[in-house]
Amino acid sequence: MDEYKSGSNLEKILRAGHFAFTGECGPPKGANVEHLKEKFAHLKGMVDAVNITDNQTAVVRMSSLAASHLLVHEGMEPNFQMVCRDRNRLAITSDILGAHALGIRNMLCLSGDHQSFGNHTQAKNVHDIDSMQLIRLVTNMRDKGRFMNDEEIDVPPRLFVGAACNPFADPFEYRVYRLANKITAGADFIQTQCIFNMEKFRTFMHQAVDMGLTEKCYILAGVTPMKNLGMANFMAKFVPGMDIPDALKKRLKGVEKAKQAEEGIRFALEQIEEFKQMEGVAGVHLMAIEWEHKVPEIAERAGVLPRPTV
Amino acid sequence: MRLSYPPEIKVIQVPCTGRVDIIHLLNALENGADGVYVAGCLEGECHYRTGNLKAKKRVGYVKKVLAEIGMDPGRVEMFNLSSAQGKRFAEIADEITARIIELGQSPVNKREKAKAAV
């Protein structure tokens, strides 16, 4: 077996053929380290790596790099998210080097939600490079030991590089090609946007398998448990690129309000069961938004515990 | 049919209300008119197709200007009626005159009068 790309836990789990289970945690809107550590504690031992979001929905938060480092300190593994909205190629490159230096071994490359969604709508956006070029930049740093300007790097950073994919954005027919392009750019793994429309996702995965993409890259299916009907409506309306079928809303509506959370979790568990069997799906990325304390229960009921060690 | 309308109204004839521009309405107000209204053909019945619709938009623009400078936008108005509706013409004249009397003198005149009084 050839050498690991970064040797991260996530890479080892995927390489060993285990069904990966990753989580997510948003840094605080402040410097509240204690609160962040509490959120981390819920995820410890439950997931293979924790995505640390980077000013998600363009709302300013503690830096994803710093929060990722705090996670390393807790003996856990971060998946450091980086968006192209807030950094130019200099900042991106130096943060990648810094991430490696701080013991971070996974990174997820994203374009970033437009700043008009967030709480600093008057900000200037950067977008010096896009997510595709970010994947290329970081994998070239790792594999060729070269900066974007082709200068040599003294000790290249080693990161297991991920990318996002939203199978539910338009045009649908093009989505699988864009995924293919991210893999060409160098993505080692993919985490999809939250999946609610299972039928559309099945079609998408068929295409990906047919094109041989799942041979080249690990695809983790994105799962977000709905807390209630209100959350479903909110996401459908305000989160870009969300496809929330009426059937799911109807299902949540069908139970009394106090039981909607349980119904949301049940739907997520059914999804995870199907993903375990679905051809080409290498794992699940669980985005329990501001619901980290529910992760142990979900992981337990999904039958993904204990997490394997490689 | 002999109809009368208030003597305060000065009628300026144009071939089509499409000829009435923003600047004409503003000039009238600058020169002390207490109000200006444009009486165009019924919508959809402009002899020049869209003259009255254009006039309506221009009246809308001037209303915005008035609002911005603190004058009542009601001092300008657009009405639509056909040339056969003489009675309606008189009604509109009464209506707009009543409105302007209610709004009082244009602030342009008020200031000038006040000065003259001093």
Added chain:
Amino acid sequence: MIVADRKSLEEILAMVREKRKILIVGCRGCVTVCNVGGEKEVEILAASINLARKTSDQPIEIDTVTIERQCDNEYVALLKEGIGTYDAVVSLACGVGPQFLSEAYPNQLFFPGVNTTFFGGAVSHGIWEERCQGCGTCIIHNFDGLCPIARCAKSLLHGPCGGSSDGLCEVSKETLCIWDMIVKKKMEQGRLTDLLKVIEAKDWSSARDGGPRRSIREELIP
């Protein structure tokens, strides 16, 4: 052309608040074509300011003039007569105009009467849209004549992003997703493979990022 929007009357009135004699200068270039700073708009602004000042009992004297192009010193020079006699001059040209005027007449106070917005054109009467960002290195031929730099909210070279929905941009339901258009056009024309590659990062040094730009054409320099 360069497209601009008139500043609000409130803002312009605030600029000339203490002034008793002003000149409004229009331009017969782009701002005339986009109906914001030509002869007609100059007169409308003058009348609006005059009306506002009359109603607040602070009369103002306003002169108006519209020149061929404010971005051309040859025409700017024609304003020489009288320009020093105003408390302020409001330019209704794009951002270039008041700068050429300021440079030509350093002792005169100038105010911009419009906000310069973008390079674009009228897609229908009364509606203008951005088409170019002046990045200094045109690449639209790679995207079938559609510019992702100017027309994608994130200037993506590999779109559409995950926020594209029903052909619209995540930023606003009024904004078309240019990447949706690019992809559909490529698909229709059987040239999708054009997009299946990783395009090198853009060299922004030819754009504003490289500092203020200059064009020199030797053959024209006397």
